[in-house]
Amino acid sequence: MDQTVRNIKELAALLNISPTTVSRVLNGKADDYRISPATTKKVLDAAREFNYHPNRIARGLRxxxxxxxxxxxxxxxxxxxxxxxxxxxxxxxxxxxxxxxxxxxxxxxxxxxxxxxxxxxxxxxxxxxxxxxxxxxxxxxxxxxxxxxxxxxxxxxxxxxxxxxDNYTGAYLATEHFIAAGHSRIACIQGINGISVNTDRVDGYRDALKNHNLTVDNSMIAGDDFGEKNGYDQTVRLLGSECRPTAILALSNLISLGVMRALSEAGLKIPDDMSLVSFDDQPYSAFLASPMTTVEQMxxxxxxxxxxxxxxxxxxxxxxxxxxxxxxxELIIRNSVKNMRKIPVRDHSSHL
Amino acid sequence: MDQTVRNIKELAALLNISPTTVSRVLNGKADDYRISPATTKKVLDAAREFNYHPNRIARGLRxxxxxxxxxxxxxxxxxxxxxxxxxxxxxxxxxxxxxxxxxxxxxxxxxxxxxxxxxxxxxxxxxxxxxxxxxxxxxxxxxxxxxxxxxxxxxxxxxxxxxxxDNYTGAYLATEHFIAAGHSRIACIQGINGISVNTDRVDGYRDALKNHNLTVDNSMIAGDDFGEKNGYDQTVRLLGSECRPTAILALSNLISLGVMRALSEAGLKIPDDMSLVSFDDQPYSAFLASPMTTVEQMxxxxxxxxxxxxxxxxxxxxxxxxxxxxxxxELIIRNSVKNMRKIPVRDHSSHL
DNA sequence: AACTTTTGCACAATCGTTTGCGCATTTACA
DNA sequence: TGTAAATGCGCAAACGATTGTGCAAAAGTT
Structure with a gap:
């Protein structure tokens, strides 16, 4: 019969042996305790037949x-x-x-x-x-x-x-990617100040600029939250600033959504009017108005x-x-960064 | 001191009372068992002081x-x-x-x-x-x-x-939205055939067409999986078909990603060359090349x-x-459906 | 003062496992 | 044949809580 047994005692009773023996067999300790092959087989078969599984709560307690x-x-x-x-x-x-x-x-x-x-x-x-x-x-x-x-x-x-x-390297690579495309006014919209994710990224951004002999303008490092609103607000602010950046490094995918919203409302296109690289690759990244270059975390x-x-x-x-x-x-290069050196950029829009 | 107590027995010993009483107090059964207010207070205070929390495994077993x-x-x-x-x-x-x-x-x-x-x-x-x-x-x-x-x-x-x-109604509303915009060749890329999610949506699509006196062309109902690949494959197939649809209803967000990829590779734009409505609203839906009209599940x-x-x-x-x-x-209307009646469509690209 | 009732709490079993120890019985060996 | 070793398995405690029942001591009643 497709009967079921509720605990080890019932199973033991059915076989006329002690729960001790059943437990030992089921835990693979038959040899350690010299349980005979015959008994071992009997127990294993019965356990399968009666669909017995040890109660994990009791097990956990013990x-x-x-x-x-x-x-x-x-x-x-x-x-x-x-x-x-x-x-x-x-x-x-x-x-x-x-x-x-x-x-x-x-x-x-x-x-x-x-x-x-x-x-x-x-x-x-x-x-x-x-x-x-x-x-x-x-x-x-x-x-x-x-x-x-x-x-x-x-x-x-x-x-x-x-x-x-390795957030430092991620930001470093992204920033270098901007620089290689001829950007020099590169903004960075950051998340929560003071946590390692953020400081490492900002450090990577800073060092990339420095190592390429670009000055770090602190007004270009803005924001204090990983959310979409911060991305939006800071972008609006940056767009209104005297010396508008040509590129934005967004330190989270939500920030980049905010950036895009602000750009869209301002009638600006990516990458023609503004270049953008975002942390966190997303399933949709390749399908945005401009397929986005991202720093993908493994x-x-x-x-x-x-x-x-x-x-x-x-x-x-x-x-x-x-x-x-x-x-x-990994830096996934798509098509959200404008080449300022006027050498035509190959269209990567189908790069997934 | 900020000492800690491991189990109810230790706590009871500290107070010179039985575990029984401690348990009853902590389970709010003091009154039921006539534990005196003095004892009750003593237990509660001690539990807090010694940071005692019952072992949930033992509790679970009992x-x-x-x-x-x-x-x-x-x-x-x-x-x-x-x-x-x-x-x-x-x-x-x-x-x-x-x-x-x-x-x-x-x-x-x-x-x-x-x-x-x-x-x-x-x-x-x-x-x-x-x-x-x-x-x-x-x-x-x-x-x-x-x-x-x-x-x-x-x-x-x-x-x-x-x-x-209510998938039926969702698909019905989406299909009606196409029809209202003047579409009549509307394809439907479906997911796994035979499960309620899918059949209900297909039924809604069918009934919307019928109720508006449009014929249901079975070759316009394609696919068998909710994944991106199916969306891609079916779109390629539909684009190559004799009588190409003007609109596609994608029965999942992954399908719509596949649709977009196929359209992008074919050099077709949404909504000018193809209209699209997708199930499942996503954070990015508003930021796609064309902000996408979606059926949002609650x-x-x-x-x-x-x-x-x-x-x-x-x-x-x-x-x-x-x-x-x-x-x-809820049908969230953005800008992925072309108005075939030639009345200009208002730009909803900033609608989130 | 004798009896009943109430008060206040504890004993011990239980939930389903695992395991240290021990005890027969069988086999090996001299 | 007598003793030592090996074989095969079970007893009972333990894990940490909850709870039906019971039992003194205190309080109330007449």
Whole structure:
């Protein structure tokens, strides 16, 4: 019959043996405890026949291990985090772990509560994409000794490994791309000041200018938020400034949406009237009015690295050394940068 | 001192009372069991001071309730599901539940395994966005009597509530929009044949044509997948057909990306050379070469309804009646449809 | 004062596993 | 044949909470 058995005791009773033996067989410890091949087979067959699966809650209680990983992101609707989450979930599952998804709503208070929540749920580890600038709640959390990994950023001063994009190089390459096309008045619309993602990018932008003997004009570095509105506002401001830039480096995809909206309202075209490079490649990037040149972050690689480091720390009982892994981004060149040297630019509009 | 207590026994020992009393106080059952106000206060204070939180695994084992909801989506990187997931997570958390996120990778075999996985993890309920056309594994799963809700689609014949967009009306409105602009050769690039999402949309498209006395040409209903490639392939085919359509209704955002790529490669412009309306509004929809008219699904409402129905079923111990809730979509009119009646179309490019 | 009722809390079982230890029984060896 | 080693498996405690039942001590009643 297609009968079902609810727990190990029932299964043991059916076979006239003890739960101990059943447990040992099912956990592959038959040899260690000298369970006979005959009994072993009997148990395995019965487990299959009666569709028995151990209760993972009871198991978790006994073993103090839930095979569960908490994932906290600022906004799962943000394509970047959604992609990362997808790979994290995949890699985790491949290793027997499930993901508890938490959205911190870009709110540091929520993030703090989520850390406690996950601790209460006894997750075996946490992958955190932190929000904002404060880290007090995180260092507080680290006292609990739950293996954790930070992604997307790194937190100087905290003893926690991280996996993030090499943002410095990304911005450097993008800026160099402008310079190579003959731009010299290049603006940079930044996100939240003070977090590593942002400062690294700004530093890369600055250094690229310097290394090519261009002066860094601080009025060309504007903004304070990764959102669309900031992109819009700063673009409006830049367009009204005395010495209007010819190119804009947008430090997030949302910022670039704001830039495009402002340009569109001002009747300006990309790349003819304004050049634009944006961080974060998107599925639609190739299909914009002008296919956009972007700095693409290697989301899958970030996710894979994060899971791997976390699992190592979980298995080794903590901290296989504090690493700050940087993943190199890729500059995807399309057609949103005007060549100021008047040499015709090949049309890349079909480059995906 | 800022000491911490690991379990209820330690806390009880500290106060010289039994774990029983501590448990009762912390669960708000002090009155039911006549715990004195003095003791109650003592417990509450100590719990706070020593930062005690009950072990949810142990609790889950005893109560047979994990306060956990499984969420299975075909692709969390798809903005539609990412948005829905965000709201589901928020609403669930508001009610004390956490989300275990599972990505079925658009694979029915994986989906089937995930259902078992979640059952083994003793989730209190499941929200499922099903994949493909087979439902055998789902009806098999329903025997486990775990409260569940289907989103994005409905499954005729299965006893499971669902929350989905009123796809029929969405497609009907979009098609009518074409017709109102003077189109009569309107193609429809569809997704997976046989699932409710698709058939409802195709039916809406068909009925809109019929009700306006236009003939339905079956060669104008093409495709069999919600992906970008299908959009591309079918568009290429349609462009090569004898009687080329003047408008395309794309039944998913990915399909419309494929359509755009094919049009772009053929040197055709939207809306001048081809009109396009797509299902699923996206953040970028307003910023495309031509801001796109879309059928927007009310993701948050879908998510909220799904969580609410699920929680009701969980609390009532199953099935508050099988509902098939339909959420009305919204037609967002931008500028991807050419007015064939030669009356100039107002530029909506700044409409967000 | 004797009895009943109320008050205040604790005992011990239970949820479903895992595991250290131990105990028969069989086999090996001299 | 007697003893040592190997074989095969079970007992019972433990993980950390919840809860039906019970039992003293205090308070109330006549």
């Amino acid at each position: 073993l103090e291990k839930t095979e569960t990983i908490g994932l906290i992101v600022p906004d799962i609707a943000n394509p970047f985090f959604a992609h990362v989450a997808k790979t994290i979930e995949f890699e985790a599952r491949r290793n027997g772990y499930s993901i508890i998804l938490c959205d911190s709503l870009d709110d540091i208070e929520t993030e703090s509560e989520l850390l406690k929540l996950l601790a209460g749920r006894k997750v075996d580890g946490i992958i955190l994409a932190p929000v904002g600038t404060g880290t007090g709640h995180i260092s507080e959390f680290l006292k609990r000794e739950i293996p954790s990994v930070v992604i997307d950023r790194y937190l100087p001063g905290l003893d926690i490994p991280s996996v993030s994009t 989301k899958e690689e970030i996710a894979r690295e994060a899971v791997q480091i976390l699992l190592e720390n979980i298995n080794s009982g903590r901290s296989a050394g504090k690493v700050n892994k940087k993943i190199m981004p | 109560l047979e309730k994990t306060e956990t909801i499984g969420l299975i989506v075909p692709d969390i990187a798809n903005p539609f599901f990412a948005h829905v997931a965000k709201t589901i997570e928020f609403e669930a958390r508001r009610n004390g539940y956490s989300i275990i996120l599972c990505d079925s990778l658009d694979d029915i075999e994986t989906e089937s395994e995930l259902l078992k996985l979640l059952a083994g993890r003793k989730v209190d309920g499941i929200i499922l966005a099903p994949v493909g056309t087979g439902t055998g594994h789902i009806s098999e799963f329903l025997k486990r009597e775990i409260p569940s809700v289907v989103i994005d689609r409905y499954l005729p014949g299965l006893d499971i509530p669902s929350v989905s967009t 993701k948050e409402e879908i998510a909220r309804e799904a969580v609410q129905i699920l929680l009701e079923n969980i609390n009532s111990g199953r099935s508050a009646g099988k509902v098939n809730k339909k959420i009305m979509p």
